[in-house]
Amino acid sequence: MLACRGLTKQYETDRGPVAAVRSVDLDIESGCYAAIVGRSGSGKSSLLGMIGGLSRPTGGRVLIGGTDIWALSEAGAAAFRNARIGFVFQFASLLPNLRALDNVALPARLAGTMSRRAILERALERLADVGLDSHAEAFPFELSSGEQRRVAIARALMNDPALLLGDEPTSDLDEQTEREIMALLRDISRSRGTTLVLVTHNLALAAQAQRIVHIADGVVVP
Ligand SMILES: Nc1ncnc2c1ncn2[C@@H]1O[C@H](COP(=O)(O)OP(=O)(O)O)[C@@H](O)[C@H]1O
Ligand SMILES: [Mg+2]
Numbered sequence: 043m044l045a046c047r048g049l050t051k052q053y054e055t056d057r058g059p060v061a062a063v064r065s066v067d068l069d070i071e072s073g074c075y076a077a078i079v080g081r082s083g084s085g086k087s088s089l090l091g092m093i094g095g096l097s098r099p100t101g102g103r104v105l106i107g108g109t110d111i112w113a114l115s116e117a118g119a120a121a122f123r124n125a126r127i128g129f130v131f132q133f134a135s136l137l138p139n140l141r142a143l144d145n146v147a148l149p150a151r152l153a154g155t156m157s158r159r160a161i162l163e164r165a166l167e168r169l170a171d172v173g174l175d176s177h178a179e180a181f182p183f184e185l186s187s188g189e190q191r192r193v194a195i196a197r198a199l200m201n202d203p204a205l206l207l208g209d210e211p212t213s214d215l216d217e218q219t220e221r222e223i224m225a226l227l228r229d230i231s232r233s234r235g236t237t238l239v240l241v242t243h244n245l246a247l248a249a250q251a252q253r254i255v256h257i258a259d260g261v262v263v264p
Contacts, residue, residue: 043072043107043237044093044205050101051088051260062088064260065102070253072204075231075238077248080257086241087209089257093239094207095123106205124153128198128236130208130227135194136182142169142193143178149200168196172226188219195227199234206231208240212247220244 051063063085070076078086091097093104095111104111106126114122136145147165150156156164169175172192182190191211198206208227212220224240224247231238242248256263 043074044068044070044239045105046089046093046102047105048102049089049092049099049104051085051092051097052100061260063092063099066260066262068255068262070237070239072237073231073235074253075228075251076240076253076255077251078239078241078255078257079243079245079248082243084257085260086257088260090207090209090239090241094127094129095119096129121153124149125201126204128201128203128206130191130194130198130206130211132210133214136190136197138182140181141178142174142180142182142185142196145182145193146196146200148197153201165196165200168199169193171199171230172196186219188215188223191215191219191223192226195223195230199230199236202234203236205237205239208238210241210243213243221247224250 046066046068049063049066053060053062066089078090080086088097092099099112109122111119111122143162143165146168147161150161150164166175166178169178172195174189174192177185177189185193212223215223227238227240228250230236248254
């Protein structure tokens with residue numbers, strides 16, 4: 043499902059080059075829940091950004107369902123990302139002036155392949171999947187941070203992505219809410235067969251994953 047080959051990211055800085063990810067080879071099976079763990083600065087976000095099509099590698103390849111995503115044109119990559127990859131970010135990422143339902147609907151509106159009515163029906167279903175269909179009309183500021191994160195998850199699932207990525211998607215939440223959101227992500231991945239790759243600093247939660255990938259100093263350690 044997901045394969046990284048010689049994946050490399052080097053940043054050019056005033057102090058010289060920083061090798062954040064160094065020739066990573068990684069295979070993650072379809073439907074698997076994998077947790078990426080490692081110290082701060084070990085390269086986790088850089089790795090996930092390249093896997094998610096957000097940050098261009100300086101070397102190597104990312105294959106998702108056989109597609110070499112960084113070989114696509116810019117427009118092709120954007121369409122692929124929107125259709126196949128869901129991303130849940132570290133902090134609140136909802137558009138503040140859109141209601142929950144419209145935030146969730148956004149990726150389908152961008153894809154432009156469904157009718158307005160079908161989009162709203164599906165957005166409501168996705169909100170129900172995260173237990174928030176009763177809050178469809180709420181604006182982000184009217185929701186708790188845990189609820190906002192649920193809406194962000196519903197939005198990430200809007201286009202039925204094959205791959206769901208999260209970069210410490212719960213690290214700013216309290217412990218109880220963090221546990222609930224992580225359980226929700228795990229259940230969703232299980233019931234929908236979505237491949238789930240999460241970066242987390244929380245080793246207890248990472249232990250619930252089917253696979254733990256340890257990163258140290260830009261490489262995967264066995
Ligand atoms: N945009 C950037 N420019 C320069 N260096 C960066 C940039 N992003 C990350 N780095 C450096 O790359 C290394 C890995 O960072 P990162 O991928 O954010 O690690 P993690 O997510 O594990 O904390 C660190 O040394 C960090 O300082
Ligand atoms: Mg990070």
